[in-house]
Amino acid sequence: SAGMAPASGSAGTGISAGPAGGLAARLGSRGDAGSGGTRSLSAVDRRRFLAAAALVAAGAVVAEAGATGVKRIRGGAAARSRADIRLPAAADPGKPVPAGTDPGFVTGNADFYRVDTALTVPRIDPGSWELRIHGMVGDEMRLSFDDLLRRPLVERVMTLNCVSNEVGGPYIGTAKWLGVPLAPLLSEAGIRPGADQIVARSAEGMTIGTPTATALDGRDTMLVVGMNGEPLPLEHGFPVRMLTPGLYGYAGACKWLTELELTTFAKFDAYWVERGWSAEGPVKTASRIDKPKPFARPAAGPVTVAGVAWAQRRGVKAVEISVDGGDWKPAELLPVPSIDTWVQWRYSWKATSGPHSLSVRATDRTGAAQTAARATPFPNGATGLHTITVTVA
Numbered sequence: 001s002a003g004m005a006p007a008s009g010s011a012g013t014g015i016s017a018g019p020a021g022g023l024a025a026r027l028g029s030r031g032d033a034g035s036g037g038t039r040s041l042s043a044v045d046r047r048r049f050l051a052a053a054a055l056v057a058a059g060a061v062v063a064e065a066g067a068t069g070v071k072r073i074r075g076g077a078a079a080r081s082r083a084d085i086r087l088p089a090a091a092d093p094g095k096p097v098p099a100g101t102d103p104g105f106v107t108g109n110a111d112f113y114r115v116d117t118a119l120t121v122p123r124i125d126p127g128s129w130e131l132r133i134h135g136m137v138g139d140e141m142r143l144s145f146d147d148l149l150r151r152p153l154v155e156r157v158m159t160l161n162c163v164s165n166e167v168g169g170p171y172i173g174t175a176k177w178l179g180v181p182l183a184p185l186l187s188e189a190g191i192r193p194g195a196d197q198i199v200a201r202s203a204e205g206m207t208i209g210t211p212t213a214t215a216l217d218g219r220d221t222m223l224v225v226g227m228n229g230e231p232l233p234l235e236h237g238f239p240v241r242m243l244t245p246g247l248y249g250y251a252g253a254c255k256w257l258t259e260l261e262l263t264t265f266a267k268f269d270a271y272w273v274e275r276g277w278s279a280e281g282p283v284k285t286a287s288r289i290d291k292p293k294p295f296a297r298p299a300a301g302p303v304t305v306a307g308v309a310w311a312q313r314r315g316v317k318a319v320e321i322s323v324d325g326g327d328w329k330p331a332e333l334l335p336v337p338s339i340d341t342w343v344q345w346r347y348s349w350k351a352t353s354g355p356h357s358l359s360v361r362a363t364d365r366t367g368a369a370q371t372a373a374r375a376t377p378f379p380n381g382a383t384g385l386h387t388i389t390v391t392v393a
């Protein structure tokens with residue numbers, strides 16, 4: 001009943017229709033289609049613009065009707081696009097990517113995987129964007145994009161991955177995220193006792209349920225506005241998305257965010273939970289071989305085997321390699337900025353001619369080794385070891 005396989009590489013037809021539904025993955029065009037520029041409006045663009053303008057107007061009416069003291073001045077005609085955004089510097093820039101990592105430690109925005117159900121990428125005017133924090137709170141809050149940017153920003157290098165990733169799969173990336181820590185916002189709103197779930201809602205109707213505890217336990221859960229030194233790309237949730245280190249994206253990383261509702265897991269099932277996926281989505285320890293490529297034909301002699309391993313929140317303590325099912329041999333780990341990123345590893349293999357299999361396994365810093373038992377991504381993340389076959393010349 002899994003129905004999980006993301007439609008990798010095929011633009012537009014990502015939603016598999018198994019009984020449990022599938023996470024749609026679209027790895028199509030990477031260009032930032034939304035940063036304005038000088039091209040003239042197509043008919044579609046014009047329609048979208050008019051619809052957006054109507055939404056802004058409607059929003060203004062609602063705001064006025066709902067105003068009981070605080071007067072909100074809206075952007076009005078001053079619609080803004082991604083190209084107009086100048087992000088402030090982080091008050092807390094965090095740890096940089098350490099020297100000694102290999103290129104590719106940080107995934108470029110254009111290469112960052114994309115998984116969502118959006119048939120068209122939402123285009124949100126940050127000038128009229130608003131985040132509502134409500135539900136089981138003492139005081140409902142409404143924040144404009146400028147309100148967010150006026151708060152102290154933090155920058156953190158963190159890895160994000162998708163629960164639908166197969167063993168060895170591509171739905172993982174690491175970026176430098178600029179955002180507003182969520183915990184202080186929640187404490188200003190005042191969380192009522194028992195509110196164990198934060199339901200994030202997005203402009204296009206996604207719901208993502210995150211354990212409230214993961215916003216309050218000291219990890220860098222944040223409302224993200226910047227990715228690798230730029231405003232969030234449209235595809236990755238512009239103007240604001242959530243990010244919860246240690247949780248798969250479906251459980252902690254709502255894009256195109258518009259609402260946070262404090263509620264309970266008993267009362268509400270988020271989108272993927274309704275379709276059978278686990279309510280809570282902690283990342284499982286995993287590892288991947290990136291070099292050599294499967295079915296490569298390296299020459300006999302020393303061959304560098306390399307890849308990544310991850311166990312966000314716990315950190316990776318060790319990575320080991322087994323050749324042809326033999327003893328596990330330690331790989332070298334390159335430095336990391338924190339336990340919330342993947343680690344790059346490498347292993348120098350004395351390759352002898354003939355066909356060989358290479359397997360990798362990671363052990364997290366609690367001492368727990370990655371399980372070899374195969375599990376499908378559904379309902380809470382794949383397990384099993386990544387194994388590739390190569391033929392040494």
Ligand SMILES: Nc1nc2c(c(=O)[nH]1)N[C@H]1C(S)=C(S)[C@@H](COP(=O)(O)O)O[C@H]1N2
Binds near residue numbers: 248
């Ligand atoms: N609004 C919205 N947010 C979403 C999703 C979505 O479909 N819609 N998909 C989630 C999933 S399953 C993942 S893995 C991450 C992927 O984020 P990315 O596309 O920026 O890599 O976004 C999460 N946030």
Ligand SMILES: [Mo]
Binds near residue numbers: 161164248
């Ligand atoms: Mo995902």
